[in-house]
Amino acid sequence: MRMRPTLSWTPAGDLPPGTTDPGPVVELLRAGGVLVLSGAGISTESGIPDYRSEGGSLGRHTPMTYQDFTASAQARRRYWARSHLGWRTFGRARPNAGHRAVAAFERHGLLSGVISQNVDGLHQAAGSEDVVELHGSLSRVVCLSCGAVGSRRALALRLKEANPGFAPTAAAINPDGDADLTDAQVGDFRVLPCLVCGGVLKPDVVFFGETVPAPRVERCRRLVREARSLLVLGSSLTVMSGLRFVRQAAEAGKPVVIVNRDPTRGDHHALTRVALPLGATLTTVADQLHVRIDAEAAEEA
Structure with missing residues (x-):
C-alpha cells in the first residue's frame, strides 16, 4: 500500500540521537493544539506487524x-x-495502550486532530473521533x-x-x-x-503505486497549518505521504516531536526523537498529565 514498494531509505550515520526522556511529549501535549501523525508502529502492540523495523514485513x-x-x-x-x-x-485486532492514550488526549482537548497512515481503524475503535485515514481503511x-x-x-x-x-x-x-x-x-x-x-x-x-487523493492531502495540510505542533507516533517517515507533513510543520516553525524506537527520515526536522515503546511511553505521559485512559476500547475495530 501507499507508495511503490521499491522505495527504500537507509538511516544516515549523522542522524540526531534519540532520547529516552518522554518529557518533550509531555510538554508538547501540555501546550495543546497537537496534531498526531501515526504510523504502523502504533499498531504493532495490537499484533499487526509494521513494514520497516527489524523483522518488518517488507x-x-x-x-x-x-x-x-x-x-x-x-x-x-x-x-x-x-x-x-x-x-x-x-x-x-483491538486497540492497545497507545491508541487508547491518543483517544484520551483527544477527549481532554489536547489534540487538534489525528492523521493516521494505518488502514486498521484502531484509532477510531479506541474512541478517537477526529481521524483522517490518509491511506484509507x-x-x-x-x-x-x-x-x-x-x-x-x-x-x-x-x-x-x-x-x-x-x-x-x-x-x-x-x-x-x-x-x-x-x-x-x-x-x-x-x-x-x-x-x-x-x-x-x-x-x-491506497495501494503501492497509487496516489493519495488530492482533497485528502489538502485536508491534512490544513490540519498542519492549524495545529500548534506535530507529534509523530510510530512512523519511520520513509515515504513522502507522511514525511511531507513533518516538513511542512518544520518549515512553518512548528515544533515536531517523534516517538519511534528506530531512527526516522524526519529526525532532522524534529526537536527530538523519543526512542521508547509507544504504549508504555504514552501511558506514562498520560499519567504525568493526569489524563485518564480507558481500560478498554469503547467500539469494535
Missing part, C-alpha cells in the same frame, strides 16, 4: 501494487484470497467501475459462502491485512464482483 513480503491489481485477474484472485484470510486476523471496499462503497465485513461473509472450506494456514499476516500464501494455497479462490454493477471490487485503501 523484508519478506512485496505488497500488491495498484498496477498489478487492475491489470491482472489472477493478481486480484491472489490478493483477495490472501486478504480474505488475513482479514480474519486483522479484523480481530480496510473496513470498506470500493467498486472501480461505479464507485459504490460497501462494508468489508459484508464482503467477507459473501466470500466465505462462495469459498466453502477455504482455510489455509498463512505463513504471516502483513500490515495491509494481506496473508502470506503460496499460489497452490490460493488455488481457484472465487473473487466476487460489485453487487451494484458487477465491476471489480478493491479495498478502499
